[in-house]
Amino acid sequence: MAKHQIRVKVQGTEREAEVESRLLLVHFLREVLGLTGTHIGCDTTHCGACTVLLDGQPVKSCTVLAVQADGREVLTVEGLERDGKLHPIQEGFWQEHGLQCGFCTPGMLITSYALLQRNADPSEVEIRQAISGNLCRCTGYVNIVKAVQHAAAAANAGEQRPPTTAA
């Protein structure tokens, strides 16, 4: 019952598929497009492991229908890396050990990426508020906050100096 032809721009590339009305965006990404970087954690709108950008804003993709994304743009964790080079936010999580088991990391990265797009130099409070919809059961958040600060500092330093090759 009720199939819909949808077109969604994922990491800038137009993807097209026929989907059921009730298909969730996270299932569309993982099962139809094979983008399994976006995780399913609680599946009840709490944990934020499934966070993706929808038209530039971080949302929980377990609580959006794939049909709602028709004609819109999605960015998943797979879209952060460019030409084999980690995005500064990924670099930050690596350098500051912003993960342990890594399950929450795709969501944390996307939420942090969106924060830095909006606010290039967030305070610790602003970082903690921004990631308050993303749960991490390992780190205690301390290194996640440091990772975001690392990325912000790197980006701000990069504005003053020409970029060098990544470590």
Add this chain to the structure above:
Amino acid sequence: MIPAAFDYHAPGTLDEALALLAEHRDDAKVLSGGQSLLPLLKLRLGSAGHLIDIGRIPGLEYIKEEGETLAIGGRTREVELERSELIRAKLPLLADTAAVIADPLVRNLATVGGNLAHGDPANDHPAAMLALRAEVVATGPRGARTIPIDEFFVGLFTTALDAGEILTEIRIPQPPPRSGGAYEKLERKVGDFATAAAAVQITLGAGGKVVAAGIALTNAGPTPVRAVEAERYLVGKQPSAEVIVEAARLAGAAASPSADRRGQVEYKREMSRVLTARALRRAIQRTTRAARATPAARAEEQ
């Protein structure tokens, strides 16, 4: 989790949406931000044969001043309320409220109209709108009608909206000078419903006496609770420390919460009292200084 099968409609105009609603009536649900409805469908606590997505209808997301009224489009997202300079300046109670609903990711999709139309007494906007004496605009096949907020919440998950109507606007009277408001919420963690919460809107007269008071409680009964006796008690009095204590006591007495994992009845009622006192103090502070509800201003007030 996957919801039971339904058909999805994405009307491009309000008229199309109303026609679909008229056709499917009780078998249809209006999909706004989806942050309450989709979890409900996934958990199979609710079902619908048809979802009518009003997210592609232009012109339902706005915050604007219309003379003596502040008008908010039904599909306005919480993130817009939270970041609106106009809301912070005019209705700090509403800025407070939007900033503590669910979590930031949910607030990027959740809408103020959806928060009200869901009819959940655990939601945060109902108490805020009661305190602000808002009106709800319901648009149906025969046009729009205005419902006073006191008549809007009929029962648990039940509102005065007819099956053929869509909540299109919320209208809030512009507070007069020397007004202030605040929302105080106790939650176990970000994203949880309130253990208890209190919304307060106050206007002082030239002599410093209370000339108008709106007080309402979240999650304190099967419908959002207006603390009528506390409101009546305050009007005409200087809001001294003792008066605030008594008003808060009356508000706590108006709460009839039920026990759950968030606490026992006695605890929740006591928290309703404590939070009302805090909200009263903050609201009164805000009548005398530039009303700002930024996190920095809040930290400064504390």
